[in-house]
Amino acid sequence: MARFTDEDDALLGELGVEVETKKHARHTPREERIIAGFEEIQRFVDQHGRAPEHGEERDIFERLYAVRLDRLRAQDDCRALIEPLDHQGLLAEGKRPRPGFSEAIDDDALLEQLGVTATTPSDISQLRHVRSAVERQEAExxxxxxxxxxxxxxxPLFQQVQAELDSGFxxxxxxxxxxxxxxxxxxxxxxxxxxxxxxxxxxxxxxxxxxxxxxxxxxxxxxxxxxxxxxxxxxxxxxxxxxxTAPVAGPLFAGEAAEGDQASGTIYVLRSKSDHPTVAANRNLVHKIGVTNLSVERRVAGARLQPTFLMADVEVIATYKLFNLGRSRLENLIHRIFAPARLEIEILDRFGRPFVPEEWFFVPLKAINDAVEKIMNGTIGQYVYDPKQASLVQVPNLSSSDRSPPP
Known part of the structure; x- marks a missing residue:
């Protein structure tokens, strides 16, 4: 039927013809939202050839549409409003909400349950922080x-790795x-x-x-x-x-410097002549391990006056020349390796003040030699020091299914 213009209406009025003006019904904001939401569901059906379905494996939008459709089917006022638009039969009898459906839930509540937030209120077309079911499982x-x-x-592995991080290995x-x-x-x-x-x-x-x-x-x-x-x-x-990263040692020691190598110090191992009861009773096991850029003889001169040397003369047991590596980093590494066997004693310096030395260990010389060798060949990261066995022990092959304790 043709629509009359304002001029047509005026002419008809002059001719004495009454024109019935049909007023278009206006929807409330809530009804407009219901219609708009239903139209989104209809577009989904047009694109996929089926109604939206529930399920963890479904897309976030499909799950939202499925809950929305359940809600529309369950509320009589909503059904009455959108039935004239339902050319796809989505509201047909028999299509009732799934068990456990709650009419109270809305889009925002569902999004919150799914771990999703919308950029604007009631706008599911613009989502951020969308996590799939797989992502949520991974986070859990x-x-x-x-x-x-x-x-x-x-x-011990964590302690060893921290020591190697601190030392730069x-x-x-x-x-x-x-x-x-x-x-x-x-x-x-x-x-x-x-x-x-x-x-x-x-x-x-x-x-x-x-x-x-x-x-x-x-x-x-x-x-x-x-x-x-x-x-x-x-x-x-x-x-x-x-x-x-895995530990990398590089050329640390050598009997002689190779071409291009630069000497950077000496690792020394000392044995104390102290008459302290603990030291005297374990003379062959108590060793000081240090690093110096001086000659070892010069470093230990006047040992009897220094609390770091237990206020006693010392005997040089072993030395290792150090090339191409920072002295303090290597010293820290060795000290951390033997930390479980650190000597815990307190002595008095020449002024009567208490002093706790930190570079003395209950470690046999063989274990020290073993540690130096493993630092040289880059395998020290595979070992920890076991005070009970007084030796380095290899970390068990934890990549296998064998979870028995190390020997």
Whole structure:
């Protein structure tokens, strides 16, 4: 039917013809939102050929539309409003809400449950912080840790790695590739050092990507059986996330300097002639380990007057020439290696003041020689010092399924 203009209406009025003006119904803001929401559902059906469905594996928008459709079906006033628009039969009888449906839930409440926030109120077309079901599972894996029952096996490793970081034998680097995650790997994630103790069998996940289940030990005594991609994602998202490099020793010692090498000091091992009861009773085990850029003879001159030498003369037991490495870094490393065997005594200096020496250890000379050799060949990171055995012991192969304690 043709619509009359204002001029047509005036002409008809002059001719005595009454024109019935049909007033268009106006919707309340709530009704307009209901209609707009239903039209979004209809567009989804046009694009996908089906009604939106529930399920963790479904897209966030589809899940939202499914809940919205349940709500519209359940409320009589909503059904009455949109039935004239329902050319797809979405409100047909028999299509009732799923069990457990709550009419009270709205878009914002659902988004909150799904861990999503909208950029503007009631605007689901613009979302931020959208996490898929897989991402939420990964986040839960990282957060849900359990106590590591055999942490005593791993604690020396964490101490060793920290010592090697302090000495410069290990460094931290930005995490880049999933391939860097392997058994024996070290990382910093969430402000904690993490050790990949085991890597399970490689498999293909539902997204067609390779993955594996890990056993990750954290320096606070907890562990997590997270997926490799969970750890990868956590490292990528953590601005402070890092990988810890393997120890690199380089040319530290030599009987003679090679061409281009620069001498940087001497490591010395001393034995005290002190009459302190503890020292006297363990003369062959109590050693001082230090580093100097002087001649060793000059360094120990006047030892009987220095509390660092236990106020007694000393005997030089061994020396090692140091090339191309900072003295203090290497000294710190050696001291940390033998920290579990540090001598705990207090002596008085020549003024009667108490002094606790820090460079003396209950360590046999063989263990010191062994440590120096392993620093030279770059394998020291695989060993820890065991005071009970008075020797360096190799860290067990934690990449295997054997979780028995070290020998």
């Amino acid at each position: 894996e990282i957060a849900n840790r359990q106590k590591c029952e055999d942490f005593d096996r791993f604690k 290990r460094r931290t680097r930005p995490f880049e590739l999933k391939a860097e995650i392997e058994a024996g790997g070290w990382f910093i994630v969430g402000g904690q050092k993490a050790y990949v103790a085991t890597v399970g069998d490689i498999f293909t996940n539902p997204q067609g990507r390779t993955d594996a289940r890990l056993r990750v030990i954290f320096d606070n005594g907890t562990e997590s059986n997270m997926l490799m991609r969970s750890l990868q994602r956590a490292l990528n998202k953590d601005e402070a996330g890092r990988r810890i």
